[in-house]
Amino acid sequence: MxxxxxxxxxxxxxxxxxxxxxxxxxxxxxxxxxxxxxxxxxxxxxxxxxxxxxxxxxxxxxxxxxxxxxxxxxxxxxxxxxxxxxxxxxxxxxxxxxxxxxxxxxxxxxxxxxxxxxxxxxxxxxxxxxxxxxxxxxxxxxxxxxxxxxxxxxxxxxxxxxxxxxxxxxxxxxxxxxxxxxxxxxxxxxxxxxxxxxxxxxxxxxxxxxxxxxxxxxxxxxxxxxxxxxxxxxxxxxxxxxxxxxxxxxxxxxxxxxxxxxxxxxxxxxxxxxxxxxxxxxxxxxxxxxxxxxxIKKHHRSRLKMTFDACREPRSVWDVATLKGYFDVEVVPDRFNPMAANEALVHMELLQMAGGLSREDIRAGVHYFRSSDDPFDQVYGRVLDVVGDPVIEPIMRY
Incomplete structure (x- = not known):
């Protein structure tokens, strides 16, 4: 009605x-x-x-x-x-x-x-x-x-x-x-x-x-x-x-x-x-x-995949946030934009919890992450498992 x-x-x-x-x-x-x-x-x-x-x-x-x-x-x-x-x-x-x-x-x-x-x-x-x-x-x-x-x-x-x-x-x-x-x-x-x-x-x-x-x-x-x-x-x-x-x-x-x-x-x-x-x-x-x-769920699946694919080579959070097409509006690489950085960060955090991403290195104070060798569909299945299990909580946010 x-x-x-x-x-x-x-x-x-x-x-x-x-x-x-x-x-x-x-x-x-x-x-x-x-x-x-x-x-x-x-x-x-x-x-x-x-x-x-x-x-x-x-x-x-x-x-x-x-x-x-x-x-x-x-x-x-x-x-x-x-x-x-x-x-x-x-x-x-x-x-x-x-x-x-x-x-x-x-x-x-x-x-x-x-x-x-x-x-x-x-x-x-x-x-x-x-x-x-x-x-x-x-x-x-x-x-x-x-x-x-x-x-x-x-x-x-x-x-x-x-x-x-x-x-x-x-x-x-x-x-x-x-x-x-x-x-x-x-x-x-x-x-x-x-x-x-x-x-x-x-x-x-x-x-x-x-x-x-x-x-x-x-x-x-x-x-x-x-x-x-x-x-x-x-x-x-x-x-x-x-x-x-x-x-x-x-x-x-x-x-x-x-x-x-x-x-x-x-x-x-x-x-x-x-x-x-x-x-x-x-x-x-x-x-x-x-x-x-x-x-909205479909949107976040797509962004998780884009994040996962981008990190086939080591990437910082800001590298991911400034990728062409990551956002509808371009993020200028040399301009402070905490909302864009946080959006990329929360997707990388969830991928890390699901074993699809790991910290590769810290260089000059910047953290770099690399994707696992698993197919994305397999990683996304683990993401859904994490989301569906209320017992699982992050103990380290970043």
Whole structure:
């Protein structure tokens, strides 16, 4: 059964701004998608927030302040900012969120719960204003609280990746290093961190304080981040909506933080029944959950094979990441790009766990890996065995 969609406001290039409403049948919950600014191409694209109107009012994710998005995706990466992006007002994201709430007949003050799908800044960094206006409780998974609750968590992660750059063979950025990270913005003064007063440990019905809302199920779907959360809106046996953060995207493919964990999450998602609509945090909505999961699995099989084939001769992580055709968009070899490096790294890590790859050498601090002599299909069979055995866990990430 399809879920009706009503567009309340169209998008406006390049800043987003679209508002759409989805309604479950038979008087079920109503979900409003509010699209806010986040750069496309250099970033994941406009960030979708979701307002769930049921027995309580729940806002899923917050968006990112416009000036912070400019700093993160352009200034810190030393990328030229297009004039149309530079001209966007500094409070655009906040205004888009307020406009979306107003079109839904709501205000920030009405929100009962702020649910954070995961600890990346485009999902929680406008949360302080929600809490101050509404007194809403804030929910996130335990494993992502270090990023959400620590205002310096993001810069700490970037600094650690800079230190790892030499080991993977990636060039360092041209600025002075971690001590200069804060010159583009000061997280300590921007109120970016949130106090989490409702920590999720396991799957189950949604709680707000002691009140249980069994028409909404909270599920742990790690892989894009350790503590990624999804919300299933609607009751089993009836059409349901899956709000999935960045774990499933369309048409782009999410970057896994841990490919083994992510592939296991895809298996779990494939087993969920009655999902009639999937609402991701970026990109397009889609209806066929199983089909999209299958496409993403196929994508990672292809990338594992490309990685395996590339390492017939010793390769560094950065050698693999900069191969022609490894990504849809070319990765410039002499430019710092931690997301590209991490994508190659997690594929090499899983191949190593399955006995398809081994460390050949360390030269000038750079690690080099070589493929085994096994046929790839045999190696991939072992990858599936590792993914399918929940007892197997990595003890050395890299």
């Amino acid at each position: 399809s879920i009706p969609c009503t567009q309340l406001k169209p998008n406006s290039y390049p800043g987003g701004g679209r508002v759409r409403r989805f309604e479950l049948p038979h008087g079920g919950a109503r979900v409003t998608q509010i699209t806010t600014f986040c750069p496309d191409g250099i970033g994941p694209g406009a960030a979708h927030l979701y307002l769930i109107e049921d027995e309580a009012l729940i806002l899923v994710d917050t968006g990112i302040p416009t000036d912070l998005a400019k700093a993160m995706f352009y200034a810190m990466r030393i990328q030229a900012m297009p004039p149309e992006i530079a001209a966007l007002p500094s409070d655009l994201s906040e205004r888009q969120r307020a406009d979306g709430l107003a079109l839904a007949g709501r205000r920030l003050e009405d929100i009962d719960l702020l649910a954070i799908t995961h600890g990346h800044m485009d999902h929680y960094s406008m949360g302080r204003s929600v809490v101050e206006a509404s007194g809403a409780r804030v929910m996130a998974h335990l494993l992502d609280t270090p990023m959400i609750c620590n205002p310096w968590g993001f810069l700490s992660m970037i600094a650690s990746r800079r230190h790892r750059a030499e080991a993977v063979g990636m060039p360092r950025p041209p600025d002075g290093g971690p001590k200069d990270l804060g010159r583009h913005f000061d997280p300590g003064s921007l109120g970016l961190s949130l106090e989490i007063n409702q920590v999720v440990y396991e799957d189950g019905p949604l709680f707000i304080g002691d009140a249980c809302y069994d028409g909404i199920e909270v599920i742990h779907i790690p892989g894009h981040s350790p503590g990624s959360l999804g919300l299933l809106v609607g009751r089993p046996g009836s059409p349901r909506i899956l709000i999935c953060g960045d774990v499933l995207l369309y048409p782009i493919t999410p970057h896994p933080d841990d490919l083994l964990v992510y592939l296991r999450t895809l298996d779990r998602l494939e087993a969920i029944e009655d999902v009639a609509l999937v609402l991701p945090a970026h990109g397009r909505i889609f209806h066929d959950l199983d089909k999209r999961v299958g496409q």
